[in-house]
Ligand SMILES: Nc1nc2c(ncn2[C@@H]2O[C@H](COP(=O)(O)OP(=O)(O)OP(=O)(O)O)[C@@H](O)[C@H]2O)c(=O)[nH]1
């Protein structure tokens with residue numbers, strides 16, 4: 001079924017060796033979140049405001065801020081709200097270190113490929129095997145020292161040696177048009193990136209696996225979207241990458257907040273589970289949902305003079321909108337039946353663009369931190385953190 005959805009034959013799927021057989025490994029549960037505990041446990045700057053914003057009506061008599069946008073939930077508030085008890089919130093120090101690493105890293109687009117066998121180290125292995133086999137099968141009469149040396153040669157068939165260096169990898173995965181390339185570009189913001197991922201309103205824009213080397217410490221892979229406008233060849237390379245790539249440390253599966261979980265997403269999560277590949281969930285375009293539930297523009301107009309009662313009423317409307325946003329995502333999460341998952345995926349809320357309610361983008365800082373953690377470059381337990389983030393120039 002997944003193969004069909006992704007547009008490739010079921011034969012392809014059958015050929016893919018399963019790393020772990022258990023199909024039920026993840027699919028069933030995100031424990032129901034306890035908003036109060038989750039928000040309270042967070043160390044993020046936004047954490048204290050989540051509860052106030054979402055659940056507390058303005059205390060009667062206390063005037064709300066003149067700029068009511070300060071009361072509007074942000075995607076970071078949502079990440080804190082939905083944080084599962086399994087995951088301690090990252091400390092400010094850890095988040096800061098992760099940002100510093102990404103911001104000072106040199107980023108290069110290393111390869112963009114449509115076939116798994118063309119990934120530099122895979123190609124190198126195949127060519128080397130072929131060369132060794134050729135020499136092995138040679139008539140001994142013609143075999144010379146030259147051929148023996150050739151068999152042990154470290155020559156790389158023209159592949160830049162840098163690209164053969166094994167580094168941990170993470171994959172951005174999701175339906176077409178969900179915002180994979182946009183999130184990737186947010187990750188590269190402020191870094192010394194020479195190239196960025198191409199973004200388009202047109203679904204199915206990214207056609208290849210695109211690999212970005214970050215500070216010679218890890219690789220982030222952007223992928224072609226699945227589902228509508230995804231193509232069969234692209235589906236095949238993504239599935240093959242997921243199943244075979246031993247350097248893959250974590251998948252970030254992106255879900256468009258407007259569309260919610262689609263059948264293909266559920267199948268893809270199922271596939272990741274059966275392959276034993278750990279993943280996190282990133283809800284994208286959260287700004288659209290925030291805008292959808294906020295009261296009309298005039299409520300936010302801070303230039304017109306409002307009476308005390310009008311200001312309190314305006315704040316109440318914003319709070320009402322906040323509660324609807326939380327309810328919207330709670331319903332979405334529960335429909336995905338994530339609540340009995342063995343390895344609970346984290347939920348990160350993202351907006352890759354700014355809007356009328358938020359003048360900065362959200363979500364990428366948390367994603368950056370999880371990337372480093374999953375690549376073994378940042379270990380944190382409570383207040384203790386160790387880093388392995390010197391940049392190899
Ligand atoms: N409002 C809003 N739009 C977004 C956000 N992220 C991405 N978009 C828009 O969504 C469209 C698709 O974004 P891409 O980043 O190209 O999506 P993709 O998943 O890489 O798409 P494919 O490569 O086609 O699979 C573009 O028009 C983006 O500007 C977001 O957080 N909020």
Ligand SMILES: [Mg+2]
Pocket residue numbers: 180181182198199205206223224
């Ligand atoms: Mg793309």
